[in-house]
Amino acid sequence: MVSSMKSVDDVQYGGKHYKTNYQHWNLLPNIGFGLEYYLGCATKYIVRHREKNGAEDVLKAIHFMRKAIELLEANKVPRRFTHESMWQYAIAEVQRFAAENSLSRSSKEYLFVRQALLGDCPADYVMAVEAAEDILARDYASSGASQEDSM
DSSP: OGGGSOOGGGOOSSOSOOOSSSOHHHHHHHTTOOSHHHHHHHHHHHHHTTTTTTHHHHHHHHHHHHHHHHHHHTTOSOOSOOSHHHHHHHHHHHHHHHHHTTOOTTSHHHHHHHHHHHOOSHHHHHHHHHHHHHHHHHHHGGGTOOHHHHO
16 A cells, blocks of 8 residues: 555655755645645646646656545545535536546546545545556556656
8 A cells, every 4th residue: 555655755756846855745734734735736637648748747646646645544634525515516516527628437537536536535546546557557658657657
């Protein structure tokens, strides 16, 4: 599982600008932010990967999901859906987003977005990571991008 790997703080994609021991994404849970930042960044990267940075964006999406898993496993952020009505609304909005962005419900991109935004436990987020790993293998295997690059 994720907890047996090195910390996601030890890995970076797309530059070398995060050099301090206290990174921006570590500040957020310490001042009360929940998972929304991490999940929002992860889904942004997975939805845009074909139009922008390819495999690098998929790796960034995996990276943000691993950070969300790490925070949940350490009980540093609360669970997300506290009311059934919030969850039902979120389902409808994810479906609307998928339709507006041409994400087929059978696509790995849709699975990633669904698990990231509607999931509520590390196992749900691991499913999102697995979907992104499948995207890497499907779309970027010839470029050499792999999970060895990501952890």
